[in-house]
Amino acid sequence: MNNQKRQMNLGAFFMIPGHHVASWRHPESPTEQILSFDLYRKLAETAERGKFDMIFFADGYAVNDRNGVGIEQSVNVRPDPLTLLAALAAVTKHIGLAATASTTYNEPFHLARKFATIDHLSGGRSAWNVVTSSSEEEALNFSKEHHLQHGLRYERAEEFVDVVRKLWDSWEDDALQINKESARFADPNLVHRLNHKGNWFSIKGPLNISRPVQGHSVIIQAGSSEAGKELAAKTAEVIFTAWQTIGEAQAFYRDVKGRLKKYGRTEESLKIMPGVFPVIGRTEKEANEKKQQLIELIPEKVGVGLLSSLISFDLSGYPVDEPLPELPGINDINGAKTRFQLIKDLGDRENLTIRQLYQRVAGARGHREIKGTPVQIADQLQEWFENGAADGFNIMPPYLPGGLEDFVDLVIPELQNRGLFREEYTGRTLRDHLGLLRPANHFEKIKGDYYDTIRN
C-alpha cells in the first residue's frame, strides 16, 4: 500500500433529476421517468462502470413549495432512498450504496435494521448519511408542532447513532452457529441486550438481524457547524462538506482531522469529501454554453425561493436585481448554519445581486462549481486532493444521466491516467473501497467488565 500512489475516493451524489434546480427542464433530462426503476438502474450502472466508490441519494420528508411556485415549477417527488437502495443492491455488484436518513424523525431500531438489511443483501456496501433535518415543514408531517432546535437535534443525533451502533453490535460476528444436529442456531452468549436508557431513547435490544457484513454501515455526515464538526469527529467515517475556496477547505480539513485524536481515532479513519458541481465541456466554450443553458432554464421565483430556502430566510419581498438585504445573525438561523454563512459570504465577497446569487447557487447549492474541459476539471480536483483540502469528492452532476455520463466517460479516464483513481474495484465492500477498517464490536470491547448478554 505504501508503494502505491494515494488515490482519491469518489461519490456520485444524486439529486433527482439533477443537482441544478432547473435540471428537470433540460432537453436531455428523462424527467418523465422520475419514479421509474429503469432510470435509477441506469444511473447506478453508469456510476459502477466509472468505478465510483458509492452512489448517494439525498433526502427530505416534505415538499417545498418555494416562493409559492415550488410545487408548480420544481421537483417535489422522489423515491424513498433506502427503499431505492435495496432495489439497486439487486442489480449492482461493487458500488457502495448510501442514503440520507434523519435522526430527528426516525426510530433507531428501524434505521439500524434497514441499513443492516441493505448491508447483508448487498454483501457489505451500505452507508448512512446522518442528518438532523433542517426544515420546519418536516416536523408537521410527523405530528410535531415545531422543528427541534439545532442544539437538541445534535444531542439526539449523537445518542441515536450510539444506539444504532450498539444494535448493529448486538449479535457478535460469530453469534450465528446454525448447527442443525445440535439444534444450536445461535450462541446466546454472543447476543446482547442493550438495556439502553438515555435522554432520548430507551432500547432493550437486541436487533432482530445479525451484525452487518461491514460490522457497521459506513457513517457519513455533512454538517459543518461547531456541533456538526464535533459529531463528525466522534462518529463519522466520511464527511460530505461544501467549500468554495481551497483555503476554507484546507482549514476545515485540518480542523476536523485535528479533533480525531481526542476520540482515539486516526486521521485515516475519516475521509473528507467536499461536494463539487462539475460542468464539463469538450472545450471551455462548450462548458460555458452548458452552464448558460441551465441558468436560462431557472424560473425567477424558483431561483429566489431556492436561495431563500438555502439560507433559511425569505427573500421573496426584495428586489431581485439588488444585493442581499440585511440578514439575521447566524445564531438566529434554525437551519443549516454553515450553508447560510457560506452563501452570505459569497454574496458579500463578489457583491452579487439576488438574481446573480441564485443563478450561482441554483446549480451547486453552496458547493464548489468546477467548469471546463476534462483536463481542467481533473486539474481542479487534483489541486485540492494533493494540497490537504480533500480525500476525495462528492460529484454532483448538474443533470442526469448526461452529467454523470460526461464525468464517467471524460473525467474519470483523465484521473486514471494520472494515477489518481482506481482502474478496477479491488475490494468487496464499501469499507474496502474507502480504505476504512471494520469497526470493533462494542460488546466485545467491554468483555471482562459487566455486560448484558441475552442471558442476563
Place this chain on the structure above:
Amino acid sequence: MNNQKRQMNLGAFFMIPGHHVASWRHPESPTEQILSFDLYRKLAETAERGKFDMIFFADGYAVNDRNGVGIEQSVNVRPDPLTLLAALAAVTKHIGLAATASTTYNEPFHLARKFATIDHLSGGRSAWNVVTSSSEEEALNFSKEHHLQHGLRYERAEEFVDVVRKLWDSWEDDALQINKESARFADPNLVHRLNHKGNWFSIKGPLNISRPVQGHSVIIQAGSSEAGKELAAKTAEVIFTAWQTIGEAQAFYRDVKGRLKKYGRTEESLKIMPGVFPVIGRTEKEANEKKQQLIELIPEKVGVGLLSSLISFDLSGYPVDEPLPELPGINDINGAKTRFQLIKDLGDRENLTIRQLYQRVAGARGHREIKGTPVQIADQLQEWFENGAADGFNIMPPYLPGGLEDFVDLVIPELQNRGLFREEYTGRTLRDHLGLLRPANHFEKIKGDYYDTIRN
C-alpha cells in the same frame, strides 16, 4: 369475465426459513443463506414461476427468546421485509409484493412513502399487511414502557390507515405535468394538503412522492377479533385468516362479507384468503413421513415456548404430557385474541396434551394443515373455495425453498387442470391479479365541498 370460471387467489407466505418452527433444522434448508439475497431471489422466482398472486413476508420488531431457549434454538434474524421487497421488485416482473408493517410502531408518512416507492419501482405490485403488533417485547425497542392495549391499538390503526390513504391521494393521478417548455412540473391544484389533526396524528402533507401506480397499495389485514373484523370490513382488501374447520371459515366469511355493505362496499372488494400449511407427498405415506420428520426436529422447550407465545400465556411450568391448564379468559389476553381462542378450542376439542398441541401448531401456527398427495391437497382447497369459505389461500410452506417448490411443481398444475387457477398472468398490477378495483381518490371525491389544495 362472467363466462370464465371463478379462480382462486394464492399468496406465498414466507416465514424464514419456513413456517414450521423447526424448519431451519430440515436437512434441505439452506439456513446459512438466511440473510443472503440469493435465497430470496430464488423464492420470488419460484413463486412467480407458479403464477402466485403475491409473495408475502411476515414481520416483528423484537427477538423472541421463547422459554429461555429461543435465541439458541430458533430463528431470530431476518431481513427487514420492506427493504427486501424493494430488492425483489428489481428481479421480478409480475408477482405482487406484500409485507407486514405495524401501525403501533411506525409513522404514517414513512410507511405511505415506502409502500408508494415500492409500488412505483415495481410498476404497481405492492401490498401492505396492516398489523397492530402483539408482543410486549416490541414496545421495549421503541422507548415505550408497555405495549399499547388492544382497543387503543385498533383505534390508532384505523386513523393510521386513513392518513396513509390520504397521503397516497395527496397527488392526484394527473398532478404531474412535466411540461419543460412552460416550466410546469406539476399542477398545484391537483396537489393537496391533508391538514389532518386526529387523536393520534397531526399530518400536514402532501406526501413527497406521487400517487402509487395502483392508486393505493393493496391493504391486507389479518386480525379476526371483533375489532379486527370491523377494521377489515372498513379498510381491508385482502384478509389473511386462520381457521381449522370449514364451518368456522364459512361463518367468518359470511360475517365479514356481511359487514361490507354498511361501508358502501361490494363483496368483491374484499378477498378472504385463509392460511394453509401444506404437507405434500407424492404418496400419502411420503406426506406423513415428511410431517413426522419435522415434528421430530422440534426441541421440547422451543415447542412449549412457541405454544406459550401463540396463546400469550407462559406454559413453561406445566407438565408437557398433560392437557392445557386452566387459561385466563379471552378478555385478559393482550395479544392475538382469535389465535388464543382457536388454539384453546383445538386442545379442548381433541383433548390434546401440551406436547401434542405444540407438535400440532409448530407447523401451521394456528392455521389449517392440509396433508397428502397433490390431488388430495387440491381437493381440500377446492372444497373450501367452492363452498363459501374462501376466495383463495395463503400458502405457508413448512420449509423453504423445498415446500414451495413442491406446491408449485405438484399442486399448482393440478389446480390449473381443474381450471381453478391461472395458467399465465393476464394483468399487470397486483390489483389486476386479485380482481380489485383501483380506488377512487379521496380528494377528487370531495371536490365541490371545501378541500385544501396546496394553494389554500
